[in-house]
């Protein structure tokens with residue numbers, strides 16, 4: 001018998017037995033041998049609905065056919081996931097080699113050549129920055145674009161600048177990041193339950209991509225979200241990301257939902273807004289640690305990820 005069939009059969013058995021008991025065909029004592037009774041005593045007609053809490057003393061062990069079916073379903077899930085992982089890896093490679101926007105290609109490469117004095121001995125990434133995180137993520141975090149001397153230098157989203165320090169510390173407190181800092185592509189940092197990406201993948205001058213550059217690039221985030229099939233909420237960092245997420249997920253929404261810190265739009269996935277973690281916001285107190293912690297707690301709630309104590313992520317059961 002398939003395990004899922006047990007509750008309904010059990011309910012029928014319980015109802016039949018109680019109906020017989022009610023007309024005196026079954027002695028009360030026989031119930032004790034059939035069920036573990038956790039409802040209150042004595043029985044009254046009003047309390048009959050409480051039979052939902054009756055539990056069988058023993059369950060039928062799964063048959064060989066049940067086990068075979070479960071194994072087949074689990075193998076299919078694993079195959080689907082590994083196909084998606086492969087496509088996500090291929091997409092990462094495609095993003096990193098894109099040269100579609102001439103202005104942004106010129107800028108990202110110029111910054112990588114000229115460098116900031118503090119990083120003059122480093123080799124800049126100088127290319128589009130792919131997404132980073134857990135392929136089974138339930139939370140997608142969408143930013144604006146890589147920072148010229150942050151992700152454009154290190155090659156990983158929000159890595160190597162003050163914005164990233166603020167974000168990853170919060171992700172660590174939320175039990176999502178394995179460490180409170182993100183320094184380089186090979187620092188061993190892991191995310192559990194979240195994937196970080198951006199609307200535009202090349203560092204734009206003055207952090208302002210042009211509309212055509214945004215439209216050129218949005219297809220990458222769209223494809224990532226399609227491959228991240230478990231995502232239940234997209235956390236948008238700032239109004240640009242909120243607008244980009246609407247263009248991908250709810251292009252027909254009218255009136256157009258406005259961005260605000262804490263704004264939500266129900267859907268599959270849902271959208272959740274937060275002020276961006278830029279220094280402009282964090283240095284001025286517009287976005288505080290407590291505010292970001294609350295937004296992340298809400299994201300976890302919408303994603304149905306259990307709330308955990310601060311620190312390294314716990315292993316999830318697959």
Ligand code: SF4
Nearest residue numbers: 098100101128202217
């Ligand atoms: S912004 Fe996007 S579309 Fe434009 S060159 Fe960079 S990766 Fe390609």
